[in-house]
Amino acid sequence: MSQNALNVLGTPLVPCSYDPLTGYYRDGCCNTDAHDHGSHVICAKVTQAFLDFSVARGNDLVTPRPEYRFAGLKAGDRWCLCAMRWREALEAGVAPPVVLACTHERALAFVTLTQLKASALDGDAQN
Numbered sequence: 001m002s003q004n005a006l007n008v009l010g011t012p013l014v015p016c017s018y019d020p021l022t023g024y025y026r027d028g029c030c031n032t033d034a035h036d037h038g039s040h041v042i043c044a045k046v047t048q049a050f051l052d053f054s055v056a057r058g059n060d061l062v063t064p065r066p067e068y069r070f071a072g073l074k075a076g077d078r079w080c081l082c083a084m085r086w087r088e089a090l091e092a093g094v095a096p097p098v099v100l101a102c103t104h105e106r107a108l109a110f111v112t113l114t115q116l117k118a119s120a121l122d123g124d125a126q127n
Helices: 048-056 083-092 105-109 113-118
Strands: 040-045 078-082
Touching (some): 048 083
Antiparallel strands (some): 040 078
16 A cells, blocks of 8 residues: 555545544545555545445445444435446446545546546535
């Protein structure tokens, strides 16, 4: 994991969420490396439509899993999502909004900056 990670805007990666604590490494950032096979690199503010979509796709992000110190997500939480799941949600019309400054540059291997900017939280796309 790089300590000098960049976001999709080419600037230093900013933390996504500490509550709930997110990231493949549970460090609050959408950091990644070769061990992160799911590429958990897109920082999104999850919506109920996305959470429902994810459950339907077999990835339950709602149910608490105390054994993993995971309280379950609710609409409005920020979370580092798998890039391919976000792209699937985009294609299905239920992609949650993203926070560009918190989205790792590795996301650009799966989606375009144009797609991300079109789904950016208000005010984030100008960056």
